[in-house]
Amino acid sequence: MARHIYDKELTALLVVDPYNDFISEGGKAWGRIRAVAEANDCVPHMLQVLKAARDAELRVFYALHRRYRPGDYETWKYLAPIQKLAWERRIFEYGTWGGELHPGFEPKPGEIVATEHWCSSGFANTDLDLQLKKHGIHQLIVIGLIAHTCIEATVRFAAELGYEVTLVRDATADYSDEEMHAALDVNLPSYASVIVTTHELVGLLSSV
Template identity: 85%
Template sequence: MLQVLNAVRKAKLRVFYALHHRYRPGDYETWKYIAPVQKAAWVRRTFEYGTWGGELRPGFEPQPGEIVATEHWCSSGFANTDLDLQLKRHGIHQLIVMGLIAHTCIEATVRFAAELGYDVTMVRDATADYSDEAMHAALNVNLPNYASAIVTTQELVDLISSAQTETSAQSQ
């Protein structure tokens, strides 16, 4: 993932973050309906704000000018967030998606993006899941219906580098 992020930053492509909600005490206590994934987050204090689990790994922190959408509460980076608004305001229509978890958050985000008309590229080896079976189902059965391309990190880095070289040659 970091290799993709660094290549994107080097190419001066825009970076958007669609982070999962970070648990804070009091988040779910008054909810009438809690989806199983949200109940698990409540019980386990998943991504608890201010803890190791709620922080981004070194190197993945947003840099100045990068956009952090409002945190999503369940699976899709689009549902109940400002991600679509931020992408549209910046004139973005092509997305590179990577992260966790392939069969939940990534799949829901890619599906939602396709519904909204975005052209999505998935990075196969910059995505993770709980099991090989879940990963296989997400990347080989479900996501090909919504992502225009599913590529490896190296393929994507090569494409970005090639596009940069082409752009540099055209501007001379």
């Protein structure tokens, strides 16, 4: 891996959807993600990256999926399949344990939680781009769930908006190895400037 430099005035960590429903035992989607997430130690790696970013005094931003509330989709005329599934399963339901963040991912004072996204991209129809620009951020380090949906959509959108993106490949997970491969090895190398492991990233942040 080529040496990559992170300027803490320009760089932020973006944490995507660390909900109990995704990454906690008993979560609505955990059964589908578990095999991949446990094979690459996704959750411990996400926590390790979060700690390293905080230790390096990087700003931390959260891009969180809309937590289902009654009435969200009932009157919509057009739903994407992923939104229909969220409606049917009440995933990340507001006011429930599944819609809370996995222990250890609670935002600290001064960390920014963007408005919730309705589909997959953390940028679409939210204030994330505004918040990043107002804080002078140009480089993003991205971790979270799920590789071929919200992570891929958010990284692609970030590239369209001119951000330089680092993706941490073992700090994300998916429903299958095939979907992980499609996202991390086929699609995202066209959009993420750097794709690294947690070990590599922590080493780079230690010198920030």
